[in-house]
Amino acid sequence: MKQKRLNYGYAPGVVLSLVVAVVSLLVEQAERLLTGTVWLEGLVLAILLGTIVRTVWMPSARYHSGIHFTAHRVLEWAVALMGGTISAGVVLRAGPVLLFGIVVTVCVTILAGIAIGRVLKLPTKMAILIACGNAICGNSAIAAIAPVIDADSDDVATSVAFTAVLGIIVVVALPIIAHGLGLTAEGGGMLAGLTVYAVPQVLAAAGPMGPVAVQMGTVVKLVRVLMLGPVVAGFSLLHARTELARDASICRFGITRFLPPFILAFMALMALRSVGLLPDAVVVPLHVTSNLLTIVAMAGLGLTVDLRGVCAAGMKTIACVTLSLFLLGAAALCVVRLCCHA
Template identity: 30%
Template sequence: MSTPSFSVRRPVPWLPGLVVCAGAAAVAWAVHWLIPAIPLLTAAVVLGIVVGQVPVARPAVVGPLAPGLSLSAKRLMRVGVVLLGLKLSLGDIAGLGWVTIASTVAVVLISFAGTFWIGRLFRLPGHQPLLIATGFSICGASAIGAMSGVVKPKDEEAATPVALVTLCGTLAIFVLPLLWHPLGLDAAQFGHWVGAGVHDVGQVVATAQIAGAGALAVAVVVKLTRVLMLAPMVAIASVVERRRQVEGDPAAKRPPIVPLFVAGFIVAALVRTFLPLPAVVTDGADTLQTVLLAMALFGLGTAVRLRTLVGTGWRALVTGLISWLLIAVLALGAVWLSAR
């Protein structure tokens, strides 16, 4: 008589960390709902950084939660970047006029090159100069996640730029409105400045809404023009990384010329531009994108080690602050150029 056999399902290693990330995203949403001035994604990053510093939580973060945190920080980030393309309408961007578009692109390129050079000047390790330049010049932590998908940095290399872009973007929410009237800007010009100079989309909304709906509309469209630069910048980095790997090891697996998630981002932007999507679809995609990015940024935040950052990361901090000032000045110049 044969004994029945029972199959035991193996536990899914990434599930606990993924559940924690989802719970953290809910907490971040609650913080944003209670204090609207705090962007949801900023709250998610800060919450991850705080959890990563708690001694009691450290064994879980580097142990059973690690697979899920890594999955969120990498794969969910890429899906969120694809959905970000559904916010882009090329028609809205074209409505800005060629002067505004050209000056916005110039701000991205100059600030990217300037920040990268500053990071190299301060001898930041690994891919940090590239990641900081990407996050500060394009669209904050989302851009850092997209670029990380190509260059495959160590977790701490990506975590430090995310912490810096969160810090400086949060500072912008409070500092830029104080300079609005002293600089003699009207509401639309202030919105233009915010869209061209603040890093993350949520931080742009939190800063520009102070000047009213008109300023917010201008800020979001200018910001999405910067977001549009994400695809070519990541594609160029992929080509450079591919060439570097070929020179270092011809047999090594090389990244694609255009990463799949970048192609998805472009397709999503084209769909948003040429197809009349119902509001329920765009709103649903926007909500899903926000949730995925909040989970991803919480996962990235848990990799930040403040003790290490304070002890050895002063060069990265100085790089971030100089870049923040550089972008704010360049963006202000773009506003004045467009107003002439």
């Protein structure tokens, strides 16, 4: 009976988060119908709309437990299911030289992005979110990393908002940049796969350069997405070690101390998909479910964020995202030049 009362207590906040998520999906659909493409995804819209609602209206205490549940527990479920959508098999199509270049680009971008954030005096966790978002797969990476490092809601909202907006600029500018640099279709697609943060946007950026660019960009982008697993696990281990160092009373035994259950589920599903034990018929439902849960979680997260706090960190965050993107672009161009002459 006590558990039932507790779950019922989640209802107002969960329903509010669902409403914001549904409105976000409707706005995304309106974008698609009016412009033919989606510039701001439902995930970004959910956190922005949630933040706007929270800024103009403070939810009362009865909403708090449900909003917290949605922003944290539901997000963990989404991250766990995300593992079933990633397969290591795509690595074989990339080739050893390109694969090495992608791994190095992601690692260098993350480390340098964190350093840039710290130089700009951004909170460490926000610097990590921005660096991982730029280096791997934008909003999905930010959503996956946030619960692992126990990031603040304000940091997540700010990272998602600014990374998404500047990511759109990259999509528009990339075909022009590739043409100006005299890149082949293969090279242009490779550059798109290494720099653009979402698979649909890779298609949009590589499309003007032809089908070869689209194919190459998709393969490179999927390998980049594959890096999410090791990076999430690595930050989980690092965060757990930091917590142990701060509090010696924390139990040192148990794998879930270092890798939370949702990360273990993520890795297990990723492994099953990679070895072919997860049927293809299951992958699409997993992807859809994970995406929907992430949107609901981002709506809940937005409902905990005051827009004034996001705006206060504006210029530093823009500088950090921009410098990280320039660094990513430079590293990506080096890989393109190397692979196209290998």
